Every structure is written in C-alpha cells, then in structure tokens.
Amino acid sequence: MLCPHCLAFTTTMSQKIKTAVHGDLNIRLMDLTPLVSATAFLFSAILVVIQLRNVRRYRFVAITAGIFQAWQSADFMEAQLWIVHELSERSWSEFQEHHGGKDGEVAFMRVTGFYNRAGTLVNLDLVEPPVLLRTIGVTAVSVWTKIAPLVPDARREHPAFLLDFERMVPY
Numbered sequence: 001m002l003c004p005h006c007l008a009f010t011t012t013m014s015q016k017i018k019t020a021v022h023g024d025l026n027i028r029l030m031d032l033t034p035l036v037s038a039t040a041f042l043f044s045a046i047l048v049v050i051q052l053r054n055v056r057r058y059r060f061v062a063i064t065a066g067i068f069q070a071w072q073s074a075d076f077m078e079a080q081l082w083i084v085h086e087l088s089e090r091s092w093s094e095f096q097e098h099h100g101g102k103d104g105e106v107a108f109m110r111v112t113g114f115y116n117r118a119g120t121l122v123n124l125d126l127v128e129p130p131v132l133l134r135t136i137g138v139t140a141v142s143v144w145t146k147i148a149p150l151v152p153d154a155r156r157e158h159p160a161f162l163l164d165f166e167r168m169v170p171y
Contacts, residue, residue, distance in 0.1 A: 063127055064135075067118060071136055076114065079107035084142045092153030112147060112162055115140050119164030129168065144169045 070076055082104070089095040099105045118136065121127045133140065144165065154161045 060127065060131075063121060064132065067121075067127075067132070068135060070114060071139075076110060079110045080139060080143060082107045083111055083146055084139070087146055090149045092150045092157075095150050108147070111143055112165060115143060115168070116162050116165040119162075119166070119168030122168045123164050133168075140165075141169060 087095075087104070087108075089098060095104075095108070099108065115136075118127075118132065118140070122129045122132060147162075151162060151166070
C-alpha cells in the first residue's frame with residue numbers, strides 16, 4: 001500500500017496524463033474536422049453533378065421519345081405529306097378560302113403546331129437542335145419551304161404565328 005502522499009501524487013499524475021492524452025486527442029480531432037467536412041462536401045457535390053446529368057438524360061429521352069412518337073404517327077405523316085406534295089396555295093387568304101374548316105386546315109394545324117412546339121423546345125434549350133434535327137430536320141425544312149409564302153399574311157392576323165418553327169429551321 002502507498003502512503004497518502006504517494007497515493008495523492010499518483011492520482012494527480014494519472015489525471016494529468018489522462019487530460020494530456022485526451023486533450024491531445026481532442027486537438028487532433030479538431031484538426032481533422034475541416035478535412036472531414038470538406039471531404040463530405042466534395043462527395044455530396046459529385047453526387048449532385050451525377051444526379052443532374054442523369055436528370056438531363058432522362059429529360060432528353062422523355063422529350064425526344066414523345067416528339068418522335070408524334071412525328072412517326074400515321075396521321076401526322078399523312079398530314080405532312082399532304083403539305084409537302086399537295087399544298088399549292090401561295091397566300092394565307094387563298095389557303096383559308098380553299099381549306100378553311102376542312103381536312104387541309106386540320107393537316108396544316110397538326111403539322112405546323114408540331115414543328116412550332118419542337119421549335120419552342122429548341123429555342124428554350126430543352127433539346128439540342130442538331131440532335132433533334134437529325135431526325136426531323138429534312139421534313140421540317142420541306143414543310144417550312146412549302147408554307148413560308150403563307151406566313152406573312154397569317155402574321156398580319158397573328159403576329160407570333162409559327163415564330164418558333166421559323167427560328168428552329170436555320171439550325
């Protein structure tokens with residue numbers, strides 16, 4: 001057994017050693033905290049970037065699949081072929097006189113509405129023009145070439161008539 005003075009000294013020294021070791025450990029942990037935080041932040045940022053890329057891909061697939069499905073439908077193709085091969089009017093008033101309220105107007109509205117919407121997606125940068133136009137570009141240009149003479153007259157009544165379609169065509 002230790003004398004009371006030795007026991008007190010041993011107890012005091014033991015507490016000082018524990019404090020020193022724990023204090024040193026606390027200092028080391030405090031030194032590591034910014035590194036751990038920075039690593040967690042970097043890892044989170046990488047995950048966010050990966051998720052955003054996946055969202056972009058998903059959005060692209062969803063948008064273009066819908067566009068292609070509409071473009072490929074029999075009704076759309078028939079209407080588009082009518083415009084490209086049979087539309088002969090050279091002014092909006094002449095078109096309205098011959099086709100207003102009839103199948104020709106339905107075909108015109110279906111096809112130009114489609115291309116105007118596709119143009120909106122392109123102009124809002126939701127779809128990259130070259131990617132979309134690799135599929136629909138040839139027919140879009142054919143349709144635009146055929147309807148272009150009608151547009152100025154139609155814009156007298158409706159100033160924004162087919163603007164997005166027109167903006168998409170030069171791409």
